[in-house]
Amino acid sequence: MAERQEQAAADTMMTRIGQVVMLLHGGDREEARGRFLDLWAEIGEEGDALHRCTLAHYMADAQDDPSDELAWDLRALSAADELTQARAAERHRSLAVRTFYPSLHLNLAADYAKLGRSEAARGHLGVARDSVGVLGDDAYGDGIRAGIGRLESRLDREGPGGEGSNGASGRSPGQERGAGGDTLGPPRRHP
DSSP states (O other), rough: OHHHHHHHHHHHHHHHHHHHHHHOOOOOOOHHHHHHHHHHHOOTTTTTTHHHHHHHHHHHHHHHHHHHHHHHHHHHHHHHHHHHHHHHHOOTTTTOGGGTTHHHHHHHHHHHHHTHHHHHHHHHHHHHHHHHHGSSSSSSHHHHHHHHHHHHHHHHHHTTTTOOOSSOBBOOOOOOGGGGOOOOOOOOOOO
């Protein structure tokens, strides 16, 4: 009984995160930031890794400052590193933690590129490229591969010293969804 109550509470948190994501995608970044911070306080720094990973990944989208975006994307990666496959499968049986990493590292590469830190950007881009094989041959996998290619081309044009880019690299409006339209995990960004 207690286990079912905990699982229901977990599903409720994912639903609440999804509601704020809709607000964010509707264009109200400031309100979304405030609500994400409230949810983050509820989850806690040591809370459910899936909740922290998902929220931090979306919270990065709500940031205006590239340094803040980087901080949230780093939190998402840290939470993913703590996330077990068993926990991910509780959320949705087809959800695989390893499929988070190409996107998480692509996001970090884009963050570092915006900050003019091309060496760090290239490092994360390499990890994203090396891990992309876990993704399917579908629209999502194709989008991540294309995002890696675009960022790699941009960094190559900038050269080894790279000046970074102040261009926007917002996340795609689409996101992986499960039955009932609920969010399956981190959003996917394509620079």
